[in-house]
Amino acid sequence: MPDSIAQQISKLRQQIQKYNYNYYTLDSPSITDAEYDRQIKLLRELEARHPEFASSDSPSQSVGGKVLEAFSKVQHELPMLSLGNVYSASELHDFIERITKRLEHATELDFCVEPKLDGLAISLLYEQGKLVQAATRGDGSVGEDVTHNVKTIQNIPQTLSGSDFPARLEVRGEVVMPIADFIRFNQQAISEGNKGFVNPRNAAAGSLRQLDATITAQRPLAFYSYGIGIVEQGQLADSHYQRLQQLKKWGLPLTNEISLETGAEGCLNAYQKLRQQRANLPYEIDGIVYKVDNIMLQERLGFVARAPRWATAHKFPAQEEQTKLLDVEFQVGRTGAITPVAILEPVFVGGVTVSRASLHNADEIARLNLKIGDTVIIRRAADVIPQIVQALPNSGVSSEIIFPTTCPICSSEIERLENESIARCTGGLYCAAQRKEAIRYFASRKAMNIDGLGVKVVEQLVDAQLINTPADLFNLTAEQLIPLERMGQKKADNLIQAIAHCKQTHFAKFLLALGIREVGEATAKNLAEHFLTLEALQKANKEALQEVDDVGEVVAQHIVTFFRQPHNQTVIQALLAAGIHWPDMPAKTTQAHTLSGKTFVLTGSLTHMSRNEAKQALQALGAKVSSSVSKKTDYVIAGKDAGSKLNKAEALGIEVLNEEAFLNLLNHA
């Protein structure tokens, strides 16, 4: 006699569940893919023809199910609250004192104490003992429907055990990826050329938020309950601890480290104990949670701002681990700073696998007395860059860390000034690490003022290897630019024109554009006025340079080292060969400073020159140009549509020149 339809469906479901288990959990398929597909298809057809036997926990609904377009939203019937924090024993005492007072409680309170799993909070809804919906916490009010994915998590029961469970029951807890599984999963991913996850928390979150449940099914996730939401038609204990035990009886997983404690002392004992267990637990925890155990007292305490008054988390301090320093690499930053980077034997600390750590600078290496081969202690506070905090005396062989004297990228000299902790590459114009920054600076408004050559364009040009140094800008063609993002023919033409246009410049601007360390606008101007020509400047030694206003020993050293680099020289020659030129600097004469000591303010617009040109003309004659009118102002030059500055000048009785009078002054100065 043939099986009834119901029997046939039930048998198929059981078989497929077993295949799934062999395939996804044991990683050992027991049938071929084709046979598996055939059986799933058969099950789906039977279920479609006999909707009276449909069931949400059928394997047809989850594994191998359709890939979802997007998660649908789930409104939590009862909001999923958040947790407050205490960071010390004294804050815990305050917390307990506060609630004891509020409750007017005469004796010490009992607390249910739980490890604080570092995972993803979710809600599981059981109706008549069947898992009907799973949702992420989301913002506490609205989460995402992850029912299909959650159904693939091995330790979550699809149906509750026993019979005394409520008709509707919402279980809340955390989904985690156990540490051992995380490490194995990441090793596998990396060996297959894929990226691993940074930590088990991200791995759990990323795995749960897969639109394709077959991917989630391959991820080793686990769930642990921490509380209860909706309850309808059922009897629950009046103690949180006892309620968790009820969940366990119905088949829901709990962590092993849950306990009942009395008063602050009991809580702190549990904290210390858990801290010691931490490194040996199968999952990542980042603290402990204390919850008033008595449900009646919980209800009297209520909550403030979405967090219950009756619970708080107590975070653990930063974690430390030992590992070995394998090597030190030297990285060159955007501005030429050389940073030593520790290469470590990978170690799992504070929730992530650490294999590199910044050593900041040579002083830090000296401070730690660090050598390659040393055993080191790595500390990582939550979300903080890992640090080496200590080097341990080592019995094995250790070798000195040798700071390079030339740049690992471009082999220019590395300069480290006395009293400075940072060493820098001096190949600013040429070094590949500094390329983008150097070109962007070269083109900036204050320097060569190439309109349309912003950060994004520079990045693209360098990445496409169209330019390596600022000198290459002058060989670009519109055809090369057009394919760039958000460029087009018109912008490309404009940019080519702007590049051509910038060749006509001023000595000081050119100097500034070279990006010599600590040579800003004012220093560049002083250098230009003092040395008059590039040749003279390049020949100047440190002493000669220090005769210039504002140039001290440090700046003088930067200038000498910069011009000494052959690579920088090559680029400078290429820039000049491209046609960059500037008017001769006026020779220093007494006449040139006829306006020295006088302060001018410019207002309104001039017709014969820009405001900036007027300013430069005045400065060339030794005048000071200020932006606001005061008693110290000697002259106000008022162009068209001059406004409040003109009024102020008149009020203060300051001499006002119109454009014609101003031009006259310049011509006769």
Ligand code: D41
């Ligand atoms: O293990 C945890 N991460 C954990 C989280 C826990 N053991 N207990 C928790 N209890 C709550 C309350 C007291 C609000 C029911 C929690 C969380 N909440 C929680 N998880 C994520 C946000 C809040």
